[in-house]
Amino acid sequence: MTDIAQTGTFQLGDRTVKRLGYGAMQLAGPGVFGPPRDRAAAIAVLREAVAQGVDHIDTSDFYGPHVTNQIIREALHPYPDDLVIVTKVGAKRGADASWNPAFSAEELTQAVHDNLRNLGVDALDVVNLRLMFDVHGPAEGLIEAPLTVLAELQRKGLIRRIGLSNATPRQVADGRRITEIACVQNQYNLAHRGDDAFIDDLAAAGIAYVPFFPLGGFSPLQSDTLSEVAAGLGATPMQVALAWLLRRSPNILLIPGTSALGHLRENLAAADLALPDAAMAALDRIGAA
Numbered sequence: 001m002t003d004i005a006q007t008g009t010f011q012l013g014d015r016t017v018k019r020l021g022y023g024a025m026q027l028a029g030p031g032v033f034g035p036p037r038d039r040a041a042a043i044a045v046l047r048e049a050v051a052q053g054v055d056h057i058d059t060s061d062f063y064g065p066h067v068t069n070q071i072i073r074e075a076l077h078p079y080p081d082d083l084v085i086v087t088k089v090g091a092k093r094g095a096d097a098s099w100n101p102a103f104s105a106e107e108l109t110q111a112v113h114d115n116l117r118n119l120g121v122d123a124l125d126v127v128n129l130r131l132m133f134d135v136h137g138p139a140e141g142l143i144e145a146p147l148t149v150l151a152e153l154q155r156k157g158l159i160r161r162i163g164l165s166n167a168t169p170r171q172v173a174d175g176r177r178i179t180e181i182a183c184v185q186n187q188y189n190l191a192h193r194g195d196d197a198f199i200d201d202l203a204a205a206g207i208a209y210v211p212f213f214p215l216g217g218f219s220p221l222q223s224d225t226l227s228e229v230a231a232g233l234g235a236t237p238m239q240v241a242l243a244w245l246l247r248r249s250p251n252i253l254l255i256p257g258t259s260a261l262g263h264l265r266e267n268l269a270a271a272d273l274a275l276p277d278a279a280m281a282a283l284d285r286i287g288a289a
């Protein structure tokens with residue numbers, strides 16, 4: 001079995017987690033809506049992740065909605081002491097599966113209570129405020145009002161640490177004046193590198209950067225260069241994509257998502273892969289192209 005601890009650890013708020021974690025979004029039904037086709041398989045994936053040493057799971061109560069958190073609870077509660085579950089608020093789902101902003105004090109408070117109830121915990125380890133000024137990517141907009149609501153719930157003891165998702169550097173700077181920001185979760189992978197400078201700044205500040213869509217998300221990464229590098233190393237393209245992120249910066253924490261046990265094992269085995277300099281250089285050219 002792969003020893004995922006060999007990828008090292010990084011601070012996530014007041015906790016320390018291994019750099020290879022797991023993203024639970026794929027455990028809901030098609031379109032991240034409704035129940036999964038195979039609930040037993042979803043439970044098996046979560047249990048295998050923890051059995052392999054994963055101590056960082058990313059989720060949200062708007063996956064399903066509610067479904068993913070309920071599956072996490074069924075699979076893993078009572079949770080291991082070292083497990084950090086990171087959730088996110090700021091959106092709600094329409095009956096048509098749409099993703100809609102939900103930033104009022106009432107909606108944010110409701111979302112925190114939904115997460116507490118469905119995960120079966122008294123306090124949430126980390127809550128990311130998922131910004132929706134542009135649903136598809138970071139866009140400027142004032143975050144003081146919603147972040148202050150979360151900071152108040154933190155003071156009440158319902159939230160331990162707060163992060164930002166789909167956020168710009170300015171929003172993170174604004175947020176740090178209101179409360180400590182534990183992590184930033186934005187879209188980033190070897191073909192989508194808009195946050196390169198931001199990641200370096202966060203690393204200097206000791207803040208974790210957690211890329212979503214590390215494997216390309218709904219359209220998994222495809223590149224001749226990636227396939228060639230993988231073939232040369234006797235690895236799969238997805239393993240190389242993860243190994244590239246691990247080498248890219250020490251503050252990057254991985255949460256690749258999968259609903260399949262085989263893919264989970266493959267992804268965690270990326271911990272065994274050390275990318276040579278020449279492979280890094282070739283992979284760096286994908287994002288530059």
Ligand SMILES: NC(=O)c1ccc[n+]([C@@H]2O[C@H](COP(=O)([O-])OP(=O)(O)OC[C@H]3O[C@@H](n4cnc5c(N)ncnc54)[C@H](OP(=O)(O)O)[C@@H]3O)[C@@H](O)[C@H]2O)c1
Pocket residue numbers: 022023024025026058059088130165166185186211212213214215216217218220238239255256257258259260262263264266267
């Ligand atoms: N903050 C945000 O706005 C936001 C947005 C999106 C996601 N997220 C978080 O980020 C996590 C990761 O993102 P993601 O799951 O959307 O995207 P991802 O990790 O980039 O990729 C997941 C996709 O890749 C497939 N896959 C996984 N491992 C594979 C492998 N070894 N070989 C081939 N295909 C593989 C999965 O299908 P199978 O199920 O068939 O393996 C799924 O279709 C999510 O779980 C969620 O927690 C956050």
